[in-house]
Amino acid sequence: MAKANDILRNPHILTTRPAARTPVTRRDAQIKALAPQKPLYVFDPVRLAQSYRRFATSFGGEIAYAVKCNPHPAVLQLLAEEGIAAFDVASLAEIRAARAAAPQAKLFFMHPVKAPEDIAAAYHDYGVRAFVLDHVDELYKILRATELAQDLELFVRLALPKNGKAALDFSSKFGAQPEEAAVLLEACRPVCRKLGLAFHVGTQNTDIGAYARAVGVAADVIRSANVTVDVLDLGGGFPACYLERTPSLNAIFREIRAAVLTHGLHHMELMAEPGRALVADCMSLIVRVEQRRGDLLYINDGVYGGLFDAGPSLRWRYPVRRISRDKDAETGVTTAFRFAGPTCDSIDMMDGPFMLPDEIKAGDWIEIKQAGAYSQCLRTDFNGFGDAGFLVLDMPGESPVKPVKQRKQTKQ
Numbered sequence: 156m157a158k159a160n161d162i163l164r165n166p167h168i169l170t171t172r173p174a175a176r177t178p179v180t181r182r183d184a185q186i187k188a189l190a191p192q193k194p195l196y197v198f199d200p201v202r203l204a205q206s207y208r209r210f211a212t213s214f215g216g217e218i219a220y221a222v223k224c225n226p227h228p229a230v231l232q233l234l235a236e237e238g239i240a241a242f243d244v245a246s247l248a249e250i251r252a253a254r255a256a257a258p259q260a261k262l263f264f265m266h267p268v269k270a271p272e273d274i275a276a277a278y279h280d281y282g283v284r285a286f287v288l289d290h291v292d293e294l295y296k297i298l299r300a301t302e303l304a305q306d307l308e309l310f311v312r313l314a315l316p317k318n319g320k321a322a323l324d325f326s327s328k329f330g331a332q333p334e335e336a337a338v339l340l341e342a343c344r345p346v347c348r349k350l351g352l353a354f355h356v357g358t359q360n361t362d363i364g365a366y367a368r369a370v371g372v373a374a375d376v377i378r379s380a381n382v383t384v385d386v387l388d389l390g391g392g393f394p395a396c397y398l399e400r401t402p403s404l405n406a407i408f409r410e411i412r413a414a415v416l417t418h419g420l421h422h423m424e425l426m427a428e429p430g431r432a433l434v435a436d437c438m439s440l441i442v443r444v445e446q447r448r449g450d451l452l453y454i455n456d457g458v459y460g461g462l463f464d465a466g467p468s469l470r471w472r473y474p475v476r477r478i479s480r481d482k483d484a485e486t487g488v489t490t491a492f493r494f495a496g497p498t499c500d501s502i503d504m505m506d507g508p509f510m511l512p513d514e515i516k517a518g519d520w521i522e523i524k525q526a527g528a529y530s531q532c533l534r535t536d537f538n539g540f541g542d543a544g545f546l547v548l549d550m551p552g553e554s555p556v557k558p559v560k561q562r563k564q565t566k567q
């Protein structure tokens with residue numbers, strides 16, 4: 156417990172709650188033995204398999220993993236081994252990555268504004284048949300690039316009202332307004348084999364009612380279009396567990412099923428494009444403390460590396476844990492820390508607060524948990540700090556870790 160004197164001497168001590176003692180595990184021992192000088196991702200395949208199975212058994216529709224969230228070959232490979240049948244891809248690079256891991260999988264090219272050459276290559280070279288659009292110009296582009304193909308599956312992306320309970324709203328950049336979406340559905344119907352309506356409620360959506368409301372908007376659009384729509388694509392946005400309370404996936408799926416019934420859409424095929432909910436908790440990022448100044452820890456990764464979400468735009472609070480370099484005793488006092496990243500840019504700051512044992516010091520490592528989503532794929536080489544290592548955990552929990560060749564991650 157922090158005493159009053161401690162707090163006066165050390166004003167950044169925010170809580171007097173005893174910190175959970177940093178457990179000394181075999182895994183920590185492995186990390187200490189490796190003594191990583193660069194940021195290090197630790198991948199737990201068992202966790203990824205569990206997340207996928209949980210989603211697959213309770214969702215009740217087709218799952219197209221959103222490759223952008225974490226395109227690491229080990230992730231794609233494991234999902235393929237688990238039997239995932241589809242991927243949501245946004246570029247030719249993602250198409251190639253998905254094809255390499257799962258040659259037979261169905262690919263949905265879900266970027267609403269695509270290069271004509273990429274559409275042509277996707278269709279002719281990679282067997283992609285499903286494309287999204289939110290504007291009539293994109294429809295013409297798809298028809299031209301595929302030479303009026305007769306086997307297209309077209310999805311109209313619908314814009315939704317702003318969702319204040321998502322970490323990032325996804326309807327301000329892409330998506331047709333409901334009236335335009337209805338017109339697009341009518342235009343697409345005669346030129347495609349299968350027709351879908353897609354939306355995205357915003358990433359890390361914590362509003363349990365958001366999908367049900369979106370299904371309501373979609374139902375209105377389908378009614379006013381007055382054409383047969385085969386597929387309802389619920390997009391991504393399913394939340395992962397960080398520090399804030401989030402509704403369970405099962406509760407969200409129940410809401411979706413109820414809304415689909417209420418709005419009379421139960422005859423439609425259902426699909427989703429989850430990213431974060433599948434991969435967030437399968438990776439941790441191990442960073443090293445390079446210097447401590449009071450409550451500010453200078454660490455070796457940051458906003459231009461794997462911690463973009465923790466920076467000024469999203470202010471994400473990842474769960475964190477100290478891995479101490481020495482066998483020093485911890486008093487149990489937890490302190491609210493901020494992080495500074497390694498680059499010279501002052502945007503490279505993360506306010507947290509990140510609750511860590513007060514004894515933390517230069518040379519210690521921090522395990523940043525839930526770093527499987529939108530971390531590795533966003534790394535840049537700015538200031539020369541792009542390198543990150545990658546380890547595959549053989550077994551969950553206390554298991555030893557198996558080193559994999561260090562990879563240089565660059566922005567995709």
Ligand SMILES: Cc1ncc(COP(=O)(O)O)c(C=O)c1O
Pocket residue numbers: 221223224243265355357358359390391392393428429430431432
């Ligand atoms: C079209 C589309 N689908 C799915 C996703 C995945 O979203 P999430 O990671 O929130 O599940 C995204 C994220 O950007 C997206 O743009």
